[in-house]
Amino acid sequence: MIPLAKLLEAALFASARPIPVDELSALAPDASPAEIAASLDTLREHYDVDGHGVELAEIGGGWQILTRAEYTEAIERAQLAARPQRLSAAALETLAIIAYRQPIGRTEVEEIRGVAVGSILKSLQERALIDVVGRAEGLGRPLLYGTTTLFLEQFALRHLEELPRADELAIALRPSPQPL
Amino acid sequence: MGLSAAASTVTDSVEDGSGAGPAADHVEPPAPSPEPVAPVGFVVDLPAFAGPLDLLLSLIRDEKVDIYDIPIARIAKQFLLRIRMLQLNDAAEYLELAARLLRIKAQMLLPRHGEAETWEDPRAELVRRLLEYQQMREVVDILERRGDERRSRFARAYLPESGELALAPLALSLGELLTAIDRILRVTREPTVHTVVARTLDVAGAISLVRNLIAARRTARWGELVARDAEPWQILSMLLALLELAKLGELRLAQPRPFASVEIEHDSTGEAA
Secondary structure, three states, X not given: OOHHHHHHHHHHHHOXXXXXXXHHHHHOOOOOHHHHHHHHHHHHHHHHHOOOOEEEEEEOOEEEEEEOHHHHHHHHHOOOOOOOOOOOHHHHHHHHXXXXXXXXXXXXXXXXXXXXXHHHHHHHHHOOOEEEEEEOOOOOOOEEEEEOXXXXXXXXXXXXHHOXXXXXXXXXXXXXXXOO | OOHHHHOOHHHHHHXXXXXXXXXXXXXXXXXXXXXXXXXXXXXXXXXXXXXXXXXXXXXXXXXXXXXXHOOHHHHHHHHHHHHHHOOOOOOHHHHHHHXXXXXXXHHHHOOOOOOXXXXXXXXHHHHHHHHHHHHHHHHHHHHHHHHXXXXXXXXXXXXXXXXXXXXXXXXXXXXXXXXXXXXXXXXXXXXXXXXXXXXXXXXXXXXXXHHHHHHHHOEEEHHXXXXXXXXXXXXXXXXXXXXHHHHHOOEEEEOOXXXXXXXXXXXXXXXXX
């Protein structure tokens, strides 16, 4: 591997969180963005082609070295690391609405879900998956929520646009073609 | 199954309004059979359903009806039956949707006046909400899949929940520490020596001063008790005197807003006691 790829590998290994490209560039001020990108490609190929237990993933606007999925069970069985807890269906619904409608207030989320979400918003905020991003105009200036970088990281999204557009959804309930 | 025993009066009246009547009990119960548990106060969130819209959507799916042409009477009846079975008849959110369904049902029964184009389907708003909810469920599926994918791969370390990186441990050699101490000692080679003189506070004097003033005027302000050029010991004496008198219930202290002058008032309740 070229020295730049090795440098990036070392930095990615040292970091517990995905490193954004601009921070990777800061490691090697002389390298052009193209060289950084090429080195990341080299590194990824190196892991994939030479058969490594880890892989390079692009997540939450950055790059991260992750273990391969096939070893998860063995690692967990040996209690070397534990998977984070899954979110409840209610929390996921709330998160989904915020991801698409952000910035969005509590009332609008409740309108879509049909149930109260106050405590769920609080726990999502405690888990740093959402945050207050502003206040709405109007009565009481209600808080507006949006998703965080950690949200992207925990759902392996490079950016929000990776979620399907709203008009690509809602196909499951389209009426089946019926003779009129 | 003890349906009628578990049913609350609220649900009963709602269902009577639907015209479904006791016949509803004979409708074949849908697939997920509930545990025959004793009725408990609130069963708000069952693992099976994330809310009333979720329940309604699953009904529409189970009954294989077209969401754009919901047979509202049938679905409303099924909905009421299910919230009884699942003991959700105390959960306001489910009841609210039940009531909404019945209202739509009533609207559907009204004779339609005028042109067909001007008639607005009373189900339209419900359909819009259901579609919106369904859309969101699709996103949930995506997020669930992506989340599981990510959870099945470990990063090199635990992800800190807050996303904040811990401070790096202090790296310092003994030599550096001694140099730093030396530098400090050199700067303060000739320390300034303060002579600290103990001044006794005159709390008793301040108390009698406040008592006299309050007896004459009932109210006073901090600015009136302490002279502008007061010595620290005088200010402290006065402060302690006021706190002492407030503790004894002889006066009340109030500050209308931060940094405003403290208002001192005679406490008549303390006198009564």
